[in-house]
Amino acid sequence: FDISCDRYHKAVVPNLAEAGCSEMFAGLQQILQPAGYQIMLAESQHRVEQEEKLLETLLASNIAAAILLSVEHSTTVRQWLKNASIPVMEMGAIRSDPIDMNIGIDNVAAMYELTEMLIQRGYQNIGLLCANQEQWIFQQHLHGWYKAMLRHHMSPNRVINAALPPNFSTGASQLPEFLLAWPELDALVCVSDELACGALYECQRRRIKVPDDLAVVGFGDSDVSRVCQPPLTTMAVPHRKIGSEAGRALLERLNQGNWSDRKSIASSLCMRESC
Secondary structure (H helix, E strand, O other), X not given: OOOOHHHEEEEEEOOOOOOOHHHHHHHHHHHHOOOOOEEEEEEOOOOHHHHHHHHHHHHOOOOOEEEEEOOOOOHHHHHXXXXXXXXXXXXXXXXXXXXXXXXXXXXXXXXHHHHHHHHHOOOOOEEEEEOOOOHHHHHHHHHHHHHHXXXXXXXXXXXXXXXXXXXXXXXXXXXXXXXXXXXXXXEEEEOOHHHHHHHHHHHHHOOOOOOOOOEEEEEEOOHHHHHOOOOOEEEEOOHHHHHHHHHHHHHHHHOOOOOXXXXXXXXXXXXXXXX
């Protein structure tokens, strides 16, 4: 490969361990490496000040493009990137105010579809479990949730936004909080499969039958959603496709094309045995 500085793309991600990051990166690599481009990765750890430091460093070098994966930006960062004479790709989720190029799923529509499915299946007392995530993504999930619940004149207030990682332990620890606050709960929507599987484990420990006593659904269609017990109903996010589509769009722009604006990649509902 040509590894001169102008053949590098710099990708800033919130956390490489998060669901979907590795798949999106693989999709990018699949398209960009054969074209002679290398990708350098940096983690912002969900900290705006860390993203500023990383981007200040990378923009001082001669990179071909900047790729940002579902990260929040300060006003300073947005201005730096808007003034940079390179393509900027924000991927993972559709944004209302993209800096330049934007490819991802519509989180509002996805959460609406997931919640609407539960309502159509007869669940009346539905809760939403969120955990540490970018504030703008949380707002998108909340928007889709409220839209579905209010459309059917149902209470949208059974929401916990835990200041904890979206993992198995958090899912397990937050289920008792839901049951204490809302003992009538008959379905739980989780913003990640890991949260949902943690809730499933806690249900098993408490001998709560899923889905007879409580339905549980997740978000992401990760590997664990297929092998947990019962298998998890979830919203599938095509992470690898998002990465490959972002790679193709960047190549088109770098080859003097005029690709711009946004492209929404469809998510899809995976019905399994947890609801």
